[in-house]
Structures are given as C-alpha cells and as structure tokens.
Amino acid sequence: MITITVPASSANLGPGFDCLGLALDLYAYFDVDISPDNDNHLSGFLSQYINNENLFLKAYRRGWKAIVAATGPDRPPYPLTVQFHSDVPISRGLGSSMTMVAGGLMAASVFGSEETDKPLGQRRALTPAQLFELSAKMEGHPDNAAPALFGGLTAALVTDDGPIYMPLPLSDKWQFTVFIPDFEVRTERARSVLPDVYPRSVAAANSAHALFLIKALESGDLATFKIAANDLIHEPYRRRLIKDFDIIQKITEEDTNGRLLISGSGSTCLLVSQQPLSEDARAAIEKRTDPSWKVVRVTPSMEGVTVK
Numbered sequence: 001m002i003t004i005t006v007p008a009s010s011a012n013l014g015p016g017f018d019c020l021g022l023a024l025d026l027y028a029y030f031d032v033d034i035s036p037d038n039d040n041h042l043s044g045f046l047s048q049y050i051n052n053e054n055l056f057l058k059a060y061r062r063g064w065k066a067i068v069a070a071t072g073p074d075r076p077p078y079p080l081t082v083q084f085h086s087d088v089p090i091s092r093g094l095g096s097s098m099t100m101v102a103g104g105l106m107a108a109s110v111f112g113s114e115e116t117d118k119p120l121g122q123r124r125a126l127t128p129a130q131l132f133e134l135s136a137k138m139e140g141h142p143d144n145a146a147p148a149l150f151g152g153l154t155a156a157l158v159t160d161d162g163p164i165y166m167p168l169p170l171s172d173k174w175q176f177t178v179f180i181p182d183f184e185v186r187t188e189r190a191r192s193v194l195p196d197v198y199p200r201s202v203a204a205a206n207s208a209h210a211l212f213l214i215k216a217l218e219s220g221d222l223a224t225f226k227i228a229a230n231d232l233i234h235e236p237y238r239r240r241l242i243k244d245f246d247i248i249q250k251i252t253e254e255d256t257n258g259r260l261l262i263s264g265s266g267s268t269c270l271l272v273s274q275q276p277l278s279e280d281a282r283a284a285i286e287k288r289t290d291p292s293w294k295v296v297r298v299t300p301s302m303e304g305v306t307v308k
Contacts, residue, residue, distance in 0.1 A: 001033040002110055002121050003308045006102045007151065007301035008088040009095035010178070010263040010270050011143035013217075014229040015209035021095075021154050023147035023301040024176065028086035028099035030056065032107050035079035044084035055097060056082060059104025059138060066134060067112040067125045078111050091184040093264030098144040101135045102305045110307060121307050131305075136163040144264070151304035153217060171220030175256075176298050177271040178263065179248055182291040185241050190265030193237045206232045222257070222274055229259040229272070242266050244289040251288075255281035 008026035012018070035041055040057060042050045049055070057080070064077040088096045109131065113123035126134070132149055136142035142156035146165035156165040212228035215221070239245045239262065248269060249260040258273025271277065282295055 001031060002107075004030040004032060004103045004106050004305065005308075006030075006099040006106075006148055006305045007303075008298075009098060009144045009147040010093070010261075010268075011095065012231070012234065012262070012264060013213065013270075013272075014231040014235065014259070014261045015206050015213055015233065016143075016155070017206070017210075017231070017233045018141045018143050019156055020210070020214075021143045021145075021147040021156065022170075022176075023151045023154075023304060024094070024178070024298045025301045026087045026094065026178075026296070026298060027301075028088050028096070028103065029084070030103045030107070031083040032103075032111075033081050034111065035081045038079055040079050041081040042084070043082070046090075055100035056084070056104040056107075059101040059135075060108045061104075062138060063105040063108025063126060063131075063134060064112050066130065067108060071114075071125070077108070080107065080111075082107075089180055089268070091186060092180055093185070093262065093266045093268040094178070094180075095144040095148055095264065098135065098139055098148045101138050102131070102145075102148045105131050105134055106305055106307060132165060133162045147301075147304065149304045151302045152300060155214070168214060169218045170300060171218060173220035173222075173274050174217065175258075175273050175276055176300070177252075177273070177277050178296050178298055179252075179260075179269040179271065179285070180294040180296065181243070181267050181289075182293075183243070183267055185238070185266035187265045190234075190238050190241060193241065194234055195237075198233065202232050220274070225272070226257075226259055229261060231261075234265075235262050238262055238266055242269070244293075245269065247288050248285055248293065251281050251284050252277060 006028045007023040011021045013020045090096045109126040113125040115123045135145040142163040146154035146156040153168040153170040216225035256273035263270040
C-alpha cells in the first residue's frame, strides 16, 4: 500500500489570473493498494463520487493510458482500493479537483511502473514533466497543477509545446489566512461572469500588477504588494458572487494592514498580511456574516505531491 499526499493550492493571487499559484498546508490523503478482486473499492469519498467517474479514478486511467502508450504493450490498469481523507474543501477555490487529479496520476505512475528493483513508494513510470502536462490538460489550466505537484509559489504558462512552470521565491515575512464559507462558487459560474474582451489599458495594467506582485512576494515589500494585488481581470466580477466579501475585506484589511484576495474562483478568500488576524477581528467576522466562515491560519507547503 502507498499513501499519496497532495497539498491544497490557491490560484491567481490577485492579478496572476490562470498563471500564479501557491501550495498551502491543507492536504488530501489517499491510501491506495491494488484491489484483491476485479473491482475498484472507494471509501471516504462523498457518496455521489463513489463510482467509476470518480476524478481520482479518471486521472488514474488517464495516467495509465499515457504509460502504456509510451512503453507498451497494452495492459489494463490494476483495480484499486482507495481510502480517502481530505482537509481541502470541495468546490471552494482551494484546488480540491487538482488534489484528485494529482493523486490519481501519481497512483498510475507508481503502480504502472516496472521498476521492480525499487521499493513500491519509489517507483515512477511518469516523469514530473509528464505529470504536469497530464494534470494541466485534465484541469484545463496549469495554475493549480504546478503548486500541487511541485509545492511553493509557482508561475505556469501553456505553450504550443505544452505547459511549463517556474518556481518563484517567497519571502518568509508573509502570513496567510484562508476564509472558507459554507457555500460554493462553481468554476463554471465564476468564469461565466467574466467579460470576453478587455480594453488594452486593463490588460496592460494587470500585467504590470502581476509583475510587481511577484517581486513584492519575493522581497516582502508590503507597500508594493498592496498596490500590485489590485486585480482588474476577475476579482471585480467574482466578488459579487461571494456573499459578505466586502464585510470580510474591510474587517481583515483594517485589522492586519494586508490584502484579501479571492482564492482561485472562490468562494474561499485568502488574506495575505505580515501580522496575524486578531481575535477581535475573528469575532467580528463571525458576528457579521451568515452563513458562518471557517477561519484557518495556513502556511505555504514547500513540497508538492508525495508518496510514502
């Protein structure tokens, strides 16, 4: 048996739309073994996901297909027994689908390997680059894929030859807090509210903001970060989908002098600051919001998907 661990990820970070991502120390865990019979056995998943369309299994089959295509001969994937546990909430903008994709692809990489001279947990049939390409294709964009697979702060780009990523330095001055509400914002809905076309001035300004944001995250320059974090592409439209966003933004930014961002497409929000949120601010958020929000202090996960 192996245990696959995948970190949560927060994409965009304001102006880094569909290209920046940060791995966080909330994790999804998959205990995986070859099934004793010819069926897949899933436990720990919500009942509606216990079927062959489970995203973990779909990624597993996709990874296995890629292995067979590259190495041959054709062979069916082993049926699996999977026990799942996760601290990453579903459909909340913290990369829950990416944890499933990364977990399933890594299971294929391990069990599809023919490196029988190595311990099971060290076997790999897919390279990191192959894992990244497959996961980015399944997700549709690479912003969550890079941090989930490789950890830390990352930039990602889709080219004609496939996706590429770059690890980015991150100052240890930053503190991160996630605010997780008891409601979803579906990715499809979050994308549907965005304009199809932006003025040239908006595109140019947002590019500049993203560049300054990356340098501020590296240097720990709070003043520059607060200016650069002002997104013009998606947050002005998506904030309307998140009930009480304005309330939480006002409380948290006045309390910490940081900036509240939408994590991915929402509904989770990410506070980036250099001082912790006070207990008074927590209490004010609990008092003024309904439904309630879960407030969790998090740190960057500098390691991506792992296998033991």
